[in-house]
Amino acid sequence: MQPPVPSIWVDGEPATALPLPDRGLDFGDGLFETLLLQLGHAHFLDYHLQRLSSGLQRLAFPDCLARCESALRTAAQGLAELPWAALRITVSRGAGPRGYAPPPDATPRIVVTAAPLQQDHRDPPAPLDVAVAQIRWSAQPALAGLKHLNRLEQVIAARQATAAGADDALMLDAAGNVCSLAAANLFIVESGCLYTPPLADCGILGTRRRLVIERLAPACGLSVLEQSLSLQRVQDAEEVFCSNSLRGLQPVGSCDTRRWQDHPVARRLHQAYVDVLARDFDGGTA
Amino acid sequence: MQPPVPSIWVDGEPATALPLPDRGLDFGDGLFETLLLQLGHAHFLDYHLQRLSSGLQRLAFPDCLARCESALRTAAQGLAELPWAALRITVSRGAGPRGYAPPPDATPRIVVTAAPLQQDHRDPPAPLDVAVAQIRWSAQPALAGLKHLNRLEQVIAARQATAAGADDALMLDAAGNVCSLAAANLFIVESGCLYTPPLADCGILGTRRRLVIERLAPACGLSVLEQSLSLQRVQDAEEVFCSNSLRGLQPVGSCDTRRWQDHPVARRLHQAYVDVLARDFDGGTA
Numbered sequence: 001m002q003p004p005v006p007s008i009w010v011d012g013e014p015a016t017a018l019p020l021p022d023r024g025l026d027f028g029d030g031l032f033e034t035l036l037l038q039l040g041h042a043h044f045l046d047y048h049l050q051r052l053s054s055g056l057q058r059l060a061f062p063d064c065l066a067r068c069e070s071a072l073r074t075a076a077q078g079l080a081e082l083p084w085a086a087l088r089i090t091v092s093r094g095a096g097p098r099g100y101a102p103p104p105d106a107t108p109r110i111v112v113t114a115a116p117l118q119q120d121h122r123d124p125p126a127p128l129d130v131a132v133a134q135i136r137w138s139a140q141p142a143l144a145g146l147k148h149l150n151r152l153e154q155v156i157a158a159r160q161a162t163a164a165g166a167d168d169a170l171m172l173d174a175a176g177n178v179c180s181l182a183a184a185n186l187f188i189v190e191s192g193c194l195y196t197p198p199l200a201d202c203g204i205l206g207t208r209r210r211l212v213i214e215r216l217a218p219a220c221g222l223s224v225l226e227q228s229l230s231l232q233r234v235q236d237a238e239e240v241f242c243s244n245s246l247r248g249l250q251p252v253g254s255c256d257t258r259r260w261q262d263h264p265v266a267r268r269l270h271q272a273y274v275d276v277l278a279r280d281f282d283g284g285t286a
Numbered sequence: 287m288q289p290p291v292p293s294i295w296v297d298g299e300p301a302t303a304l305p306l307p308d309r310g311l312d313f314g315d316g317l318f319e320t321l322l323l324q325l326g327h328a329h330f331l332d333y334h335l336q337r338l339s340s341g342l343q344r345l346a347f348p349d350c351l352a353r354c355e356s357a358l359r360t361a362a363q364g365l366a367e368l369p370w371a372a373l374r375i376t377v378s379r380g381a382g383p384r385g386y387a388p389p390p391d392a393t394p395r396i397v398v399t400a401a402p403l404q405q406d407h408r409d410p411p412a413p414l415d416v417a418v419a420q421i422r423w424s425a426q427p428a429l430a431g432l433k434h435l436n437r438l439e440q441v442i443a444a445r446q447a448t449a450a451g452a453d454d455a456l457m458l459d460a461a462g463n464v465c466s467l468a469a470a471n472l473f474i475v476e477s478g479c480l481y482t483p484p485l486a487d488c489g490i491l492g493t494r495r496r497l498v499i500e501r502l503a504p505a506c507g508l509s510v511l512e513q514s515l516s517l518q519r520v521q522d523a524e525e526v527f528c529s530n531s532l533r534g535l536q537p538v539g540s541c542d543t544r545r546w547q548d549h550p551v552a553r554r555l556h557q558a559y560v561d562v563l564a565r566d567f568d569g570g571t572a
């Protein structure tokens with residue numbers, strides 16, 4: 001039986017609307033995660049919950065991690081018939097009086113939405129065309145790395161990419177170095193070594209970025225270094241690929257006028273990703 | 287007859303919830319305005335609509351300014367019994383598929399909320415205690431000046447101010463100069479002249495800031511200059527005051543350890559503000 005598409009739960013109950021007022025809408029006062037779901041199994045749930053926990057602490061939310069995990073598990077269990085699905089959890093600080101100051105007695109509100117995905121995530125993804133966005137990702141160490149709800153810069157960058165006929169935007173940081181794509185982390189390959197920007201001042205610390213660094217690159221015998229990357233260095237790289245929870249490891253086929261034909265390293269990493277997905281699935285359903 | 291508090295309208299209809307999905311919640315993809323309402327008259331509606339229009343254009347929203355004005359006027363008319371009220375309009379890009387890129391066929395969603403205010407805005411407001419926030423207001427020329435929904439930096443700053451026992455946070459920009467308070471624009475007085483930061487890279491171009499520059503300062507025979515202001519210069523100023531739609535012109539009584547006893551210039555400007563409020567009210571109800 002297919003669920004209605006998309007399915008939405010608010011605070012654990014099926015819903016179609018968000019009670020107002022809500023500080024998530026009012027100020028973007030909240031966080032989100034987007035998980036890959038396979039037959040009801042939420043992949044790398046631990047990575048998502050760890051980043052969410054870090055965000056809840058940095059935004060000084062009341063502890064609601066157990067509620068978040070429960071909401072995700074309940075929603076996932078109801079989607080066991082779907083081969084692949086995207087599961088988004090949005091955690092807002094909930095209701096509050098007018099004004100920016102968070103109410104001391106805030107009760108976070110948890111919204112979960114699910115939508116089926118057509119693509120089999122074990123298939124190698126097609127290369128992506130990216131365009132360099134005019135807008136830069138501003139420097140804000142207090143929020144860098146978090147997947148919070150203030151995403152207007154990425155919205156504008158994505159619109160600029162769409163206008164350029166590209167699939168995603170390559171975003172520079174305030175200093176003019178490469179940060180990431182609007183919707184995915186970025187890696188380059190030079191002489192068999194991987195490099196990715198450090199993201200101390202901007203960007204999102206992706207779960208698949210962490211997976212590449214901690215598990216996939218080691219499994220392929222590759223080293224990974226976090227380094228500031230100029231746009232020229234990205235353009236000159238042997239290979240460029242990106243990562244996020246719904247794309248997995250996806251080659252970048254072009255960046256403005258630069259084109260890459262082959263992606264042997266990204267393909268090896270994708271195969272390692274497929275292996276890890278299978279082990280994560282077996283572990284999750286054992 | 288008092289309306290329920292707060293009162294909420296979504297797309298012109300009384301409501302208690304926001305239909306999901308909504309890009310305002312998902313990404314902060316939207317704008318807002320907070321208006322001062324007096325017996326059903328929305329003060330300086332033209333200033334608010336002009337800033338909103340500028341934001342809608344910069345975010346490339348479909349044109350919905352006439353719908354916004356209509357929603358505000360309808361809500362205001364229903365609140366004619368309230369001596370003073372706050373009216374907030376939130377314009378989100380509405381529903382959309384997953385992903386940052388705005389859908390080409392977006393239909394903006396308009397949320398209006400109203401709440402009565404106890405204070406008579408003709409009374410001179412009590413001085414405000416402010417504390418310098420640790421978090422800085424990041425530089426983003428593409429969004430500077432707009433009252434958009436990405437307000438986490440102000441939420442964090444306001445929390446820091448609350449923790450310091452202050453009423454609001456004084457925020458520095460990325461370069462370490464003074465930007466504004468978290469919730470109000472800032473002016474200093476030196477030798478009978480007003481100075482306020484230019485806000486090209488961060489901050490919100492407040493309607494009352496504009497009113498001070500265009501009407502109140504001239505009415506008081508004062509000149510206003512937009513200048514970068516160091517924190518030291520603010521601390522050394524003869525007077526400091528702030529402005530926003532619900533506070534009007536409010537003196538700053540202290541900033542960390544610095545205290546100001548008298549606010550003759552802010553008081554003169556407040557009286558000019560009261561006069562302009564009266565004329566705006568008469569004009570609006572004529």
